[in-house]
Amino acid sequence: MLDKLQVIVRHYTADETITLTEDMVLLTGLGLNSFELVQLICDVEDAFAITIPDRAITTLKTVADVLGYVEKQQKMNCEVM
Numbered sequence: 001m002l003d004k005l006q007v008i009v010r011h012y013t014a015d016e017t018i019t020l021t022e023d024m025v026l027l028t029g030l031g032l033n034s035f036e037l038v039q040l041i042c043d044v045e046d047a048f049a050i051t052i053p054d055r056a057i058t059t060l061k062t063v064a065d066v067l068g069y070v071e072k073q074q075k076m077n078c079e080v081m
Contacts, residue, residue: 001048001067008043012036022064029062050074 006020013030026032032040041052044066050073052060060066 001070002063004047005044005063005066005070008040008047011043012040020063022062022067024063025061026063026066027061044070048074050077 002020002022006018009020009030010016010018012032018030024030026037026040027034038057041057041060044050045052048070050070052069052073056069060069
């Protein structure tokens with residue numbers, strides 16, 4: 001999951017060699033602005049087939065937050081099916 005997220009993040013950074021760590025902060029650690037963060041979240045939604053409501057975006061501060069949210073949503077989607 002981290003590898004897939006890393007591919008998405010590299011699209012938004014100028015550094016194609018960036019290696020994500022779970023404690024990396026999305027805005028300051030990756031140099032994203034708030035608009036890029038929203039676009040990144042949209043790409044995460046598409047890549048992982050989940051929905052992230054706008055109110056949840058403000059809680060996603062680190063890479064670990066995103067991974068945890070994706071995992072939780074995927075688990076919930078599996079339970080529904």
